[in-house]
Amino acid sequence: MQRILNNPDNIVDEMLKGFLKTHSDIVEKTDNPRVVKAVQSPENRVGVVTGGGSGHKPAFIGYVGKNLCDAVAVGEICSSPTAAAFLDAFRAADGKKGIACLYGNYSGDNMNVKMAVKMAKKEGIEVKTVVANDDVASAPKDQREKRRGVAGEVLMWKVGGAKASQGAALDEVIAAAQKAIDHTRSVGIGLTPCTLPAVGHPNFEIKAGTMEVGIGHHGEPGIAVCELESATGMAKRMVDIVIPDYPFVEGDEVVVLVSGLGATPVMELYVLYDEIDELLKGKGIKIHRAYVGNYFTSLEMMGATLTVMKLDEELKELIDLPANSVGLKQF
């Protein structure tokens, strides 16, 4: 493995140490080594919490900061944080107005959050949740509740965090975040697999010269394996999956997020975005704002995800609010 490591079993803790040292102006540690909080704690407003397995940098801790998440629970690589970590994140983000826990639809996260919410209730902390399920390829449309959460989570945090910072009540923050994810669709294309450092070899395969359409953030199988295509072909496939599912139609105003999966050069993401931009404009869809970069990755997987969110007046205002975190800075 050509990787920068000490003992692979300690990678999450060592990564956190480096992260906290680098970004001490934005984040700080808590009593729980697996919980990171924003420097500025919420006071008399709703706290926004997320959490998930490690290996998706800058998700999840990269979205702790001003007008975004207030605290994040950190898990092992590709493994849900513990219920205790989620509970401590709720405590760290408690501004006495309730907690909005906005996370992705994975069985481990669902169970641990559910248990943490129960424990928080006993302490008098009210927690409500929104479960992101933007990945179109992970289940048919009539089983949307089974779909995974992927890069659309970034837009959900942006909206939920902005709403909370405006002083909205818990139910309003939850409604805005739920609307954000309901208006959002994503799909990924994988070009190479990824390797868990402690395992040492990939546990799935993408053959050279092929690509996997609809792949998940942990190598969950996609909907089709086909020959590697040009950027034009990839963009067309992604747009053809995402657009009809919502469906986004002529006249819609949208946010587009193109994220790399970790090892794809950022310049290639811009090549992909250029194609996507042309295709959407050709359909009469107006792009209000675009994000291109490594926003939600899968270790060193190559490939990209496309996320599209339809805006209304409320979502537009919340998306446009400034934000300051490691993963997303907006002025």
Place this chain on the structure above:
Amino acid sequence: MSIFRNIDGKPVLLRMVKAIQDNKAYLGEVDGLIGDGDHGMNMNKGFSVFEARFKDKEFTFSEGLEELGMILLNEIGGSMGPIYGTIFMEMAESAKELENISLEDFGKMLTAGLEGLYGIVDAKVGDKTLVDTLSPAADTILAAAKEGSDYRKALEEMKKAAELGRNSTKDMVAKFGRSSRLGERSRGVLDAGATSCCIILIAMADEIGEVLV
């Protein structure tokens, strides 16, 4: 009629730990076929933390299960942390007032673990999960208690039921958890959770059989 004294639970817990440690690599292999391959590693980590912390202390069966459950729940995470954490803690809760654990009490403990699990997951028998191992095991003990069976004989029957349950997951298509996304591709492979649950129940049954008075 033989009886399992709660106070004799320590060797049962330690035998469960040893069984998981011995099967770490095997569980990793089973999980790697349709899961992410970390089941053996995570289970071994949690059970070994329990061993390191409690091997020199005295504890009853219910206290040991409670501590093991807390460690899995609070320190392991993933999916298996809350699943086994809940099962063991609910089993402990059901037996914490008991001095002696009758066959019926043991059946009730297993059922309490299963009911606790149903509180956090929607899986049922046939979904290719550890429910396929635990549910028939609990039923077997309860049925044996009703018939007034011999304790040791009932434990042997429970082992068989657990093994049959584990084997039944091979021909199932996963409906829950990460492997459910593989659909038909999950057929033909044992479920890792059903496999580890079988290993734990067999170790539990074997050592309870040893300490019965």
